[in-house]
Amino acid sequence: MTGKQILLDAIAGRETSRPAWLPFVGCHGGFLIGKTATEYLTSADLLVEGLKKAKSLYKPDGLPVMFDLQIEAEILGCDLHWADEVPPAVTTHPLAMGKTLADLPELDETKGRFPIVVEALKTLKNEIGEDTALYGLICGPFTLALHLLGNDIFLDMYDDEDAVIEVISYCAEICKKSADIYLDHGADVIAVVDPMTSQISPDHFEQFVTPAMNAVYDHIRERGGISSIFVCGDVTRNLEVMTQTTADNISVDEQIDMVHLRELCEAQGKSFGGNIKLTAVLLLGDEEDSKMEVLDIMEKSGNKGFILAPGCDLPYAVPIKNLQAVADMVHDEYARETAKSLQAKEMDSFDDVEVPDYQAADGVILDVITLDSTSCAPCQYMMEAVKKAAEKTTAKCYINEHKIKVREGIGMMVKLGVKNLPTICINGEPKFASIIPDITTLVNAIDEAAK
Numbered sequence: 001m002t003g004k005q006i007l008l009d010a011i012a013g014r015e016t017s018r019p020a021w022l023p024f025v026g027c028h029g030g031f032l033i034g035k036t037a038t039e040y041l042t043s044a045d046l047l048v049e050g051l052k053k054a055k056s057l058y059k060p061d062g063l064p065v066m067f068d069l070q071i072e073a074e075i076l077g078c079d080l081h082w083a084d085e086v087p088p089a090v091t092t093h094p095l096a097m098g099k100t101l102a103d104l105p106e107l108d109e110t111k112g113r114f115p116i117v118v119e120a121l122k123t124l125k126n127e128i129g130e131d132t133a134l135y136g137l138i139c140g141p142f143t144l145a146l147h148l149l150g151n152d153i154f155l156d157m158y159d160d161e162d163a164v165i166e167v168i169s170y171c172a173e174i175c176k177k178s179a180d181i182y183l184d185h186g187a188d189v190i191a192v193v194d195p196m197t198s199q200i201s202p203d204h205f206e207q208f209v210t211p212a213m214n215a216v217y218d219h220i221r222e223r224g225g226i227s228s229i230f231v232c233g234d235v236t237r238n239l240e241v242m243t244q245t246t247a248d249n250i251s252v253d254e255q256i257d258m259v260h261l262r263e264l265c266e267a268q269g270k271s272f273g274g275n276i277k278l279t280a281v282l283l284l285g286d287e288e289d290s291k292m293e294v295l296d297i298m299e300k301s302g303n304k305g306f307i308l309a310p311g312c313d314l315p316y317a318v319p320i321k322n323l324q325a326v327a328d329m330v331h332d333e334y335a336r337e338t339a340k341s342l343q344a345k346e347m348d349s350f351d352d353v354e355v356p357d358y359q360a361a362d363g364v365i366l367d368v369i370t371l372d373s374t375s376c377a378p379c380q381y382m383m384e385a386v387k388k389a390a391e392k393t394t395a396k397c398y399i400n401e402h403k404i405k406v407r408e409g410i411g412m413m414v415k416l417g418v419k420n421l422p423t424i425c426i427n428g429e430p431k432f433a434s435i436i437p438d439i440t441t442l443v444n445a446i447d448e449a450a451k
Contacts, residue, residue: 002131003061004188011189011226011249013271013305019298020307021330022135022273023323025054026067027087028314032057036084037316041068044119048127051120055128057320059327062133062189065121065182067313068113069139069193069377072174073147075112076104085316086375093150101170104148109181118185125186133189136182137230140194141171141212143377151385155438157204164208172212176219183225190220191228191251195312195377197242198233199436205241217246228273232312233378234420234434243268253311254278255420255434258300265305273307276326279371279404283315287325291339294329298336313375315405353411356400358427363396364449367425369418372403382422382436389442395450 007020025032029050030040040046051063068087074080077099080088094104105111109118124134139147145167146153156164179190197209213229220227228249229242235252242250243264250265251273258275265272274297276282281293297308308330314323328335356365366386370379383401390397402412404421412418416425420434424442426449432442 003059004129004131004133007061007133007307008188008226010305010307011228011271013269015304016306017303019301019303019330020061020273021059021327022062022133022307022309023054023058023060023326024064024067024310024313025051025058026064026313027085027316028318029054031085031316031318032320037086038082038084038088041066041087042113042116044116044123047116047120048123051124052128055132057327058323059331060132062135062307063124063128064135064137064191065124065187066113066117067137069137069143069195070147071113071117072107072139072144072178075107075114076148076174078147081374083374086372087313089374089380090147093148095148095167096150096152101167107174107177109184114181118181121182121185121187129186134187135189135191135228136179136187137191137193138175138178138182140192140197140229141168141175141216142200142209143194143196144171144174146196146377146381151381151388151436151439154199154385154436155440157200157208158438161207168208168212169215172215175212175216179216179220179225180223183220183223187225189226189228189249191230192216192247193230193232195232196381197238198231198235198434199378199381200238201435202238202241205238210241210245214246217248221246232376233422236420236434239264243270249273249307251307251309255311258297262301262306271305271307272301273309274311276308276310278311278315278318280410282310282318282322283405284407284410285322286319287321288342290322290325291329291335292342294326295336295339298329312371348407348411350407350411350414353408353415355412355415355428361398361427363398364446365427366390366397366399366446367412367416367428368399368401368422369409369413369416369425370401370403370422372405373401373422376422378434378436379422382424382432385436385439385442386424389439389446392439393443393446393450395446397446
């Protein structure tokens with residue numbers, strides 16, 4: 001049986017002889033071939049070269065053609081900031097700058113970077129598509145709406161519900177067009193990646209997101225395709241409503257309890273996937289850390305309807321040996337038995353990481369714990385909200401971003417008692433965990449801390 005068939009069986013909810021293995025190789029593919037993220041994400045030839053290298057190194061059952069949630073936004077008029085080791089970030093929001101939905105350009109496979117995606121997909125389909133399931137990743141309707149509207153969407157969800165619904169419905173139609181491009185050229189699975197839904201309540205998810213998502217999933221099913229809902233970020237509060245959408249599969253990041261997810265998915269007849277830690281294990285850990293992490297996830301998830309995957313897009317410079325260790329755990333039963341004898345390492349106490357003296361500060365200190373605001377959409381928009389609130393308050397503010405892609409950031413996360421990403425801490429106290437407050441609420445919280 002091919003790896004592709006194992007993955008398709010898993011996504012259909014069937015028992016498999018081993019976990020299906022889906023490394024989300026995005027800009028990491030550029031790292032594998034010595035190219036920057038910008039070079040990699042703008043070249044069909046480099047995408048193919050990077051993904052074929054990933055296939056030879058990691059023995060995956062599936063691969064995403066492109067992991068970049070800004071493709072649709074770029075076509076619709078958002079400006080992007082490009083970098084060497086992360087995907088581009090949206091820097092402007094057309095609907096917040098006076099444009100209307102009617103002003104936005106049409107989207108089809110001839111626009112933006114879709115010709116690159118199509119060319120890469122066609123080549124990959126011919127060269128590795130027989131035994132590797134190819135994923136088309138599209139930007140979900142809520143995250144795309146945020147790209148178009150900016151952070152004002154969070155206040156508008158209370159003050160102008162109809163306008164927000166109109167924008168999200170428009171974005172759902174864009175999602176259908178993106179899905180069609182991938183399906184027309186042979187993608188096996190369409191993953192609707194909507195990380196910003198981790199920042200809203202279940203009520204708002206059901207009111208604003210569920211109808212739009214279901215329209216996309218139903219469209220994919222009518223086309224004979226397979227769908228997945230994929231949320232990077234702590235979406236614990238929304239897990240149940242996610243499993244109640246019409247998607248075939250639920251994929252989550254490292255902050256989710258896999259036992260709880262498994263129970264929810266079993267109740268709804270859906271498959272699920274996740275959730276290897278991106279930074280503490282894959283990026284900053286070693287082979288033993290990777291093996292123990294994977295063994296724990298496999299034990300919690302079982303072999304029915306389960307796809308082993310990183311919690312989100314792989315960081316650019318993840319050590320190759322760590323992902324190869326994961327592949328060994330997937331493919332080699334003897335390696336799994338041997339790894340069970342590994343002992344847990346002593347936890348890092350982060351004694352050298354110092355937190356600010358909040359009492360002595362002459363202003364309010366805002367610590368924002370993120371994955372990386374240049375590459376993680378919820379982190380980006382949370383940082384934007386903090387900066388905007390700091391401009392509006394009369395209190396003197398100091399803003400620090402602590403990225404857990406480095407040890408110092410993990411140390412601050414531990415010392416501040418932060419459990420979810422991203423989180424805003426005000427004077428050392430976690431105040432907004434994995435939810436972006438509207439600006440008025442955040443300004444009031446800062447003013448209260450300044451008293």
